[in-house]
Amino acid sequence: MKLFAAHLATLKAHFRIIFTYRGMMIIQAIRLILLPMVLAAAWLSIEKTAENPYSDSDYLLYYLLVPVILNLTDSRLVFRFPLAVRDGSLSRELLKPFPPLSGYALESIANNLIQLIYLLPFTIIAGYLVKDRLLLSHLSLQLLLFAAVAVALGGLVRMLISGSISLTGFWLEDVTTLNLILNGGIWALLGGMIVPVATFPEHIRRFAELLPYRYMLSFPIEILTGRLSTTEIWQGFAVIAVWSGIFALSMRLIWKRGLKVYSAYGG
Amino acid sequence: MQALEYRGSFAFSILANFFDFIFGFLQYLVFFTAAQSIAGWASNDMLVLYGVFMLVFALQFIFLYPNLVAMGDMVNSGNLDLLLTKPVNAQMLLSFRRISLEELGSISTAVVLLSWLVYNGTIKLTAAGLALFAVSITSAMLLVYCLFMLLMCLAVILERLDNMAQLMWSMFAVCRYPIDIYPSRIKFMFFTFLPFAYVASVPATALLGRANPTTVFAGLGIALAATFACTMLWKKTIKAYTSAGG
Numbered sequence: 001m002k003l004f005a006a007h008l009a010t011l012k013a014h015f016r017i018i019f020t021y022r023g024m025m026i027i028q029a030i031r032l033i034l035l036p037m038v039l040a041a042a043w044l045s046i047e048k049t050a051e052n053p054y055s056d057s058d059y060l061l062y063y064l065l066v067p068v069i070l071n072l073t074d075s076r077l078v079f080r081f082p083l084a085v086r087d088g089s090l091s092r093e094l095l096k097p098f099p100p101l102s103g104y105a106l107e108s109i110a111n112n113l114i115q116l117i118y119l120l121p122f123t124i125i126a127g128y129l130v131k132d133r134l135l136l137s138h139l140s141l142q143l144l145l146f147a148a149v150a151v152a153l154g155g156l157v158r159m160l161i162s163g164s165i166s167l168t169g170f171w172l173e174d175v176t177t178l179n180l181i182l183n184g185g186i187w188a189l190l191g192g193m194i195v196p197v198a199t200f201p202e203h204i205r206r207f208a209e210l211l212p213y214r215y216m217l218s219f220p221i222e223i224l225t226g227r228l229s230t231t232e233i234w235q236g237f238a239v240i241a242v243w244s245g246i247f248a249l250s251m252r253l254i255w256k257r258g259l260k261v262y263s264a265y266g267g
Numbered sequence: 268m269q270a271l272e273y274r275g276s277f278a279f280s281i282l283a284n285f286f287d288f289i290f291g292f293l294q295y296l297v298f299f300t301a302a303q304s305i306a307g308w309a310s311n312d313m314l315v316l317y318g319v320f321m322l323v324f325a326l327q328f329i330f331l332y333p334n335l336v337a338m339g340d341m342v343n344s345g346n347l348d349l350l351l352t353k354p355v356n357a358q359m360l361l362s363f364r365r366i367s368l369e370e371l372g373s374i375s376t377a378v379v380l381l382s383w384l385v386y387n388g389t390i391k392l393t394a395a396g397l398a399l400f401a402v403s404i405t406s407a408m409l410l411v412y413c414l415f416m417l418l419m420c421l422a423v424i425l426e427r428l429d430n431m432a433q434l435m436w437s438m439f440a441v442c443r444y445p446i447d448i449y450p451s452r453i454k455f456m457f458f459t460f461l462p463f464a465y466v467a468s469v470p471a472t473a474l475l476g477r478a479n480p481t482t483v484f485a486g487l488g489i490a491l492a493a494t495f496a497c498t499m500l501w502k503k504t505i506k507a508y509t510s511a512g513g
Binding site: 035 | 303438
């Protein structure tokens with residue numbers, strides 16, 4: 001209970017810290033919105049291949065939601081943690097009677113939630129502007145609930161992957177390259193950023209559905225487009241559960257080993 | 268030069284840039300698994316666009332980007348004050364003080380990609396085409412410099428600017444796809460007030476031999492005007508700058 005109160009207090013503190021840098025949040029919002037808008041324009045002007053199932057309405061809904069989901073499942077752990085190892089501020093965290101990784105995770109969550117304040121108005125306005133071309137009649141409470149759970153799980157898996165990568169910061173001086181490949185590159189290609197996963201040719205789609213990346217972005221939106229059956233949704237949840245297990249375990253292992261190597265700089 | 272002191276991390280960043288390029292390339296391949304052509308651009312045309320885009324941005328990353336990062340730090344730490352008191356042109360010093368050689372990897376891959384496209388016949392080299400390309404790439408570089416200046420001013424105003432690499436990239440996400448994909452009003456905007464069209468699309472059309480000379484020279488005019496305006500804005504911003512704690 002005490003630990004829970006400590007978590008809550010830390011989360012609140014992060015909320016306040018982040019609010020002092022509002023200018024940065026607006027820039028961040030622009031960053032999140034731009035590429036999806038470009039991609040939406042791109043997809044609306046393509047000549048489709050025969051097996052591509054998405055209509056214009058699907059593409060619009062998809063890329064309207066991309067910035068929101070992208071933001072909610074984002075994890076800053078990978079930028080923060082290696083820095084803490086390098087500048088030694090991790091030592092300070094380790095002394096506190098509070099799980100050190102939780103602090104970074106909470107900062108990330110606080111950041112993502114506050115970012116919504118700057119993102120949602122844009123999404124709502126953009127949605128209103130294209131409302132004649134959006135078909136939303138299929139939305140039900142059940143779909144919304146499924147999507148919310150999917151976002152939470154997607155965020156979890158992303159945090160665990162980022163966490164595992166950032167913990168290699170105990171050994172590597174620079175984890176950004178590793179992050180770029182595992183978390184950035186493959187994620188952009190097969191997670192549904194550039195191409196919605198559902199519109200891939202069959203063999204690529206099958207493969208992407210087994211990787212964890214689809215679940216951080218494409219999956220919640222696919223649920224909302226109403227094109228997934230309940231069985232497919234549960235299958236998706238199962239895949240996320242497996243990946244979460246794998247990465248939670250690997251994070252734990254790396255953490256234990258890493259702490260033994262860690263001696264702070266100058267130690 | 269500063270980078271050469273840390274050789275291990277230098278090699279790593281070259282590798283990172285290489286992967287950046289590869290992933291950028293793969294994005295187009297993946298894109299065309301679900302699309303046949305986009306606003307009249309076939310997949311080979313898109314590669315020309317990507318080659319030009321990479322060329323412009325590699326140059327930007329070599330010459331401008333390291334200075335921008337340094338600027339963000341300097342405002343935050345107050346070191347900017349020291350620099351402003353020096354009896355030299357602060358804009359020039361801040362713009363070109365550092366260069367980053369890490370991007371040599373991506374510039375050479377961009378050149379290889381473009382050469383290959385010449386070889387396979389997508390780019391047909393003609394004197395007129397090359398001349399238009401030279402003019403349009405100059406305007407492109409000037410416009411990128413303008414964006415750089417705007418971000419520098421923003422760094423001074425906001426007092427904190429990190430994650431600049433990502434910000435730069437996303438600003439230029441607009442240039443990664445041909446300007447023809449946008450609805451006509453937005454397209455008009457990109458050719459005039461927000462001249463993103465001239466950064467990659469117009470030089471690419473010059474290489475593809477379908478550029479309109481009027482557009483190319485309009486681009487040069489806009490680029491020159493924008494450079495002038497940004498220099499003015501920079502001077503104003505520095506005048507209003509009150510330093511850390513001010």
